[in-house]
Amino acid sequence: MGRRTPLFDLHTRLGARMVDFGGWDMPVHYGSQIEEHHAVRRHAGVFDVSHMCVVDLAGERARPFLERLVANDVGKLRTPGKALYSCLLNEAGGVLDDLIIYYLDERFFRVVVNAGTRDKDLAWIRAHAVPFGVEVTERTDLGMIAVQGPQARSLVEGLLPPDPAARAAVMALAPFNGRAIGGWFVARTGYTGEDGFEIVLPAVEAEPTWVALNERGVRSCGLGARDTLRLEAGMNLYGNDMGEGTNPLESGLAWTVAFEPAGRDFVGRAALEAIRARGSLARLVGLVLEDRGVLRGHQKVVVEGVGEGEITSGTFSPTLEKSIALARVPAGTGERVQVDIRGKLLAARVVKPPFVRHGKVLVS
Amino acid sequence: MSQIPADLRYAKSHEWVKPLADGTVEIGISDHAQAALGDLVFVEVPAVGRTLAAGEACAVVESVKAASDVYSPIAGTVTAANAELAGAPELINQDPYGGGWLIRVKPADPRAADALLSASDYEAVLQAEGA
Numbered sequence: 001m002g003r004r005t006p007l008f009d010l011h012t013r014l015g016a017r018m019v020d021f022g023g024w025d026m027p028v029h030y031g032s033q034i035e036e037h038h039a040v041r042r043h044a045g046v047f048d049v050s051h052m053c054v055v056d057l058a059g060e061r062a063r064p065f066l067e068r069l070v071a072n073d074v075g076k077l078r079t080p081g082k083a084l085y086s087c088l089l090n091e092a093g094g095v096l097d098d099l100i101i102y103y104l105d106e107r108f109f110r111v112v113v114n115a116g117t118r119d120k121d122l123a124w125i126r127a128h129a130v131p132f133g134v135e136v137t138e139r140t141d142l143g144m145i146a147v148q149g150p151q152a153r154s155l156v157e158g159l160l161p162p163d164p165a166a167r168a169a170v171m172a173l174a175p176f177n178g179r180a181i182g183g184w185f186v187a188r189t190g191y192t193g194e195d196g197f198e199i200v201l202p203a204v205e206a207e208p209t210w211v212a213l214n215e216r217g218v219r220s221c222g223l224g225a226r227d228t229l230r231l232e233a234g235m236n237l238y239g240n241d242m243g244e245g246t247n248p249l250e251s252g253l254a255w256t257v258a259f260e261p262a263g264r265d266f267v268g269r270a271a272l273e274a275i276r277a278r279g280s281l282a283r284l285v286g287l288v289l290e291d292r293g294v295l296r297g298h299q300k301v302v303v304e305g306v307g308e309g310e311i312t313s314g315t316f317s318p319t320l321e322k323s324i325a326l327a328r329v330p331a332g333t334g335e336r337v338q339v340d341i342r343g344k345l346l347a348a349r350v351v352k353p354p355f356v357r358h359g360k361v362l363v364s
Numbered sequence: 365m366s367q368i369p370a371d372l373r374y375a376k377s378h379e380w381v382k383p384l385a386d387g388t389v390e391i392g393i394s395d396h397a398q399a400a401l402g403d404l405v406f407v408e409v410p411a412v413g414r415t416l417a418a419g420e421a422c423a424v425v426e427s428v429k430a431a432s433d434v435y436s437p438i439a440g441t442v443t444a445a446n447a448e449l450a451g452a453p454e455l456i457n458q459d460p461y462g463g464g465w466l467i468r469v470k471p472a473d474p475r476a477a478d479a480l481l482s483a484s485d486y487e488a489v490l491q492a493e494g495a
Contacts, residue, residue, distance in 0.1 A: 034403045316405035
């Protein structure tokens, strides 16, 4: 038996098909993954993301600690509530995890890391926090849900803790910002390519909140739909699209590595500078399959006259009704490639992700 | 609970076999199998005329989640493949024992289906798997 979130019993009652995900028993779907996917693109859906790990960092030197710890620059975080996406790197420039950092105040930052990397991340973060005297607290008392879709924010509004001024402020949050309200922390972030909130709340409030969302027409959605939505949105999945054996520059994440200011010595910086200087970097690109079939992770990508690459994530896109993928391909790859599916070479087109954003198809 | 029609034969690998009046058999995947796979989005069936060994991978069904092989429960020659599935793979989810059939096979041994699992045998297999 795996670890359970505060919503486990509710998932079971709702008829979810449960699967193991990084050691957790999680819902993959509640009947139809494709219908859940469409609900998020067209209306609103709610996901249990309580398996992700909330880590609070407290101390006078929390900011210099994060300047050292992560590849993106927390110097970009100047307004309380602002969020930053970053990679956590090892000294070789490999990706230990990707995470979101929320700036709450000068001596308090909140970090959300992946479920499957929880223990490794906590050990790494704690070890690096010691010289900065930063207190690292894993918050196991909290649940986390993501409410996503064009109607998501308006359907959440009436369920927010009853503080009129704070409610107004939550509804006025700009994308990639969050704030506390009552015992909740609400951020306008997500992993679907749609508008919405991610809500960190006391574990005991997770189930009644979910039920109230269902009553308002927000559909329960499993990790299956979460994966097809994030892939359409061109968002990387840790462990598939990047990991310890790959670096952010060759994972479509160069935009998250802040080489400026030049004096900021973050973990992995020297290794990334050497990789950048070497050149001929592989690229993470989007693929749209032109033939019939389904692209899957680890299928070989053949780039005529250039070399070979590999699909890192692939699926059937419910929105495009075609198969799409992210793939790591060699430098010099053009617009057309072939993918080896069970011994047959099928034609695919190289595109720039995202494939879908805010309900609109962005690739032809 | 998944449906297990009493008049069909089954394989442990979750295929069903239906003997037809013309001496061929129809093959598909069970209700349990389609539910476990989730929404199907692509199906690859063998060419008519292909010879299959018992237990040979003969078709691929792909859900949003993953690709899975389908194994022919009996040896024989493919006489037909369900052309509807190319445009509507969801037929397997909606009607696994009817419109979602995969292939028809002329068995090498006309009595081969008799050796397969009965509905109650297959139910026991599912129970043993904890389904």
